[in-house]
Amino acid sequence: MVRALLIKELREAAALLAVALAAAVYVLTDLTGLDVFPLQEPGGGGYPFIGDVFSNRLWLVCGVLAVALGLKQTAWEETRGTYDFLLHRPVPRRVLFGVKLAFGLVSVLAVGGLTVLTYALWAAAPGSIPAPFRWSMTAPMWLTLAAFPLIYLSAFLSGIRPARWFGTRLVPLAAGGAFATAAGASVESWDFALFVLPATAVTAAAVIYFVENRDY
Amino acid sequence: MNDADAIVTRRLTKHFDGKRVVDSLDLNIKAGSVYGFLGRNGAGKSTTIKMLTGMLRPDAGEAYLLGEPVATLRPETRRRICYLAEAHPLYGWMTVGEAVRFTRAFYPATDGHPGWNGRLCEQILDHFELPRRRKIRRLSRGQMAQVSLALGVAPEPELLILDDPTLGLDTVVRRDFLESLIQIIHRAGRTILFSSHMLGDVERVADRIGLMADGVLRVDCPTEVFRESVKRVLVDFAGVPAEDPDVPRLVSWRHVGPTLELVLVGYDDAQRAAVEALGPRSVEVVDLNLEEAFIAYTRPARSLPAFDFRPVKKSIPHPEPAPTDGPSFTDQGAA
Numbered sequence: 426m427v428r429a430l431l432i433k434e435l436r437e438a439a440a441l442l443a444v445a446l447a448a449a450v451y452v453l454t455d456l457t458g459l460d461v462f463p464l465q466e467p468g469g470g471g472y473p474f475i476g477d478v479f480s481n482r483l484w485l486v487c488g489v490l491a492v493a494l495g496l497k498q499t500a501w502e503e504t505r506g507t508y509d510f511l512l513h514r515p516v517p518r519r520v521l522f523g524v525k526l527a528f529g530l531v532s533v534l535a536v537g538g539l540t541v542l543t544y545a546l547w548a549a550a551p552g553s554i555p556a557p558f559r560w561s562m563t564a565p566m567w568l569t570l571a572a573f574p575l576i577y578l579s580a581f582l583s584g585i586r587p588a589r590w591f592g593t594r595l596v597p598l599a600a601g602g603a604f605a606t607a608a609g610a611s612v613e614s615w616d617f618a619l620f621v622l623p624a625t626a627v628t629a630a631a632v633i634y635f636v637e638n639r640d641y
Numbered sequence: 642m643n644d645a646d647a648i649v650t651r652r653l654t655k656h657f658d659g660k661r662v663v664d665s666l667d668l669n670i671k672a673g674s675v676y677g678f679l680g681r682n683g684a685g686k687s688t689t690i691k692m693l694t695g696m697l698r699p700d701a702g703e704a705y706l707l708g709e710p711v712a713t714l715r716p717e718t719r720r721r722i723c724y725l726a727e728a729h730p731l732y733g734w735m736t737v738g739e740a741v742r743f744t745r746a747f748y749p750a751t752d753g754h755p756g757w758n759g760r761l762c763e764q765i766l767d768h769f770e771l772p773r774r775r776k777i778r779r780l781s782r783g784q785m786a787q788v789s790l791a792l793g794v795a796p797e798p799e800l801l802i803l804d805d806p807t808l809g810l811d812t813v814v815r816r817d818f819l820e821s822l823i824q825i826i827h828r829a830g831r832t833i834l835f836s837s838h839m840l841g842d843v844e845r846v847a848d849r850i851g852l853m854a855d856g857v858l859r860v861d862c863p864t865e866v867f868r869e870s871v872k873r874v875l876v877d878f879a880g881v882p883a884e885d886p887d888v889p890r891l892v893s894w895r896h897v898g899p900t901l902e903l904v905l906v907g908y909d910d911a912q913r914a915a916v917e918a919l920g921p922r923s924v925e926v927v928d929l930n931l932e933e934a935f936i937a938y939t940r941p942a943r944s945l946p947a948f949d950f951r952p953v954k955k956s957i958p959h960p961e962p963a964p965t966d967g968p969s970f971t972d973q974g975a976a
Contacts, residue, residue, distance in 0.1 A: 429747070433743060507730045507731070509696065510726065510732075512695075513719065515748070516747060640697045
């Protein structure tokens with residue numbers, strides 16, 4: 426049953442994931458100097474993980490994926506009326522939504538993690554960059570990944586929370602996105618995670634509350 | 642509540658935007674019965690059904706399915722219940738075969754339940770000639786209803802809650818769907834709650850009806866009793882017909898020329914005496930069919946045709962609107 430739910434989520438998110446992965450490949454080829462796409466001007470410049478634009482592009486790729494996936498898993502289901510079909514299955518509601526959330530979180534983190542890892546492996550390969558490379562240089566990027574669950578959960582909350590689209594519907598997404606961005610811009614190293622993780626926990630609690638208590 | 646009741650509600654109430662759409666609904670549907678849940682669009686049928694299935698939370702009151710509170714319905718109980726939602730929502734990107742495989746995954750065989758009846762599902766899909774490889778979004782509305790029926794019935798539920806399953810189907814498809822429904826689901830001990838605003842559909846399937854109007858259950862009795870009890874009484878006057886007649890168990894009234902047309906629950910001595918007291922020239926009692934009785938119960942005052950054939954000088958006077966909050970009608974007789 427969990428497998429069937431996971432396959433459903435994968436099938437429904439396949440197009441989004443494909444676009445996100447393609448965008449990640451584009452970013453990586455651009456920064457690593459591989460000229461594989463038409464009209465591409467490789468060479469993001471700067472030193473990997475320290476003085477280049479990788480961080481900005483990672484935010485763009487994973488942030489957009491997190492928002493799109495969170496809304497698709499909730500609002501899309503609602504507009505098609507399929508909650509009526511899904512939620513009457515003999516499975517606790519928290520399991521049905523737990524699978525959705527687990528899939529979404531893993532997908533966002535996987536795309537972000539793979540992108541960081543691939544870029545780091547390239548940078549670590551001898552001859553890639555004219556300078557020494559230490560894995561500790563990648564630590565801020567790994568910490569940055571902690572922001573994307575908050576953005577994803579904020580989008581999920583916006584989709585699951587009943588409200589008007591031209592009203593307060595997108596307030597959780599705006600608040601979560603703004604908090605994650607502000608924390609990322611102003612806080613260094615582990616402090617960043619310490620700011621973002623409590624906000625993520627509060628957002629997750631709000632998601633669980635609405636999943637269990639709202640009308641469908 | 643007792644074990645013989647498959648569905649029980651106690652003062653079930655729901656508001657939307659400050660409007661009470663289901664008002665203190667008390668319902669007892671016995672196990673093994675086929676209950677036709679009638680009402681016009683917006684009467685509160687779908688809201689009631691969504692509360693019964695746990696999709697909506699009631700503002701007040703409680704509901705029980707198969708003896709268990711809906712608010713805490715266990716998965717083991719839920720698997721004994723089939724719910725076909727209005728418009729048959731399914732995943733359009735799935736093929737018919739994928740929809741079957743996806744739904745089947747939720748109904749494994751357990752000690753207390755045989756699980757998914759794949760043979761029955763295949764039989765239904767074959768009967769309707771549904772191609773397994775066709776995407777759900779490519780199916781007609783009637784075919785989607787048929788897929789829904791197959792998916793709903795295959796787990797061999799004890800209780801089926803069908804929310805207007807024939808809505809939007811053309812006459813032929815609807816008839817075919819209903820006949821299949823009767824054949825497939827009408828098994829001893831199986832309880833069916835069937836909502837519709839199509840009188841003919843309910844008449845063919847239900848052995849008991851409930852009629853909702855403006856969120857209130859106005860009728861709850863066997864179909865035959867309802868059909869036989871509601872009467873139209875045509876009271877003819879020599880002069881101007883009486884206004885605002887005071888007759889017991891009056892559902893509605895209107896003027897048709899010199900005739901006062903009353904719709905009554907039953908026609909007993911007390912009602913007869915009240916009608917005679919109006920001083921009529923003649924009285925005629927006419928039986929109503931189910932559709933006429935349904936219309937009499939659910940038609941709002943503003944839509945009553947009001948034609949006046951009396952000679953007029955300048956303007957046509959409008960008769961008083963007929964009462965619409967007529968008597969409730971249960972097994973115990975009129976209230």
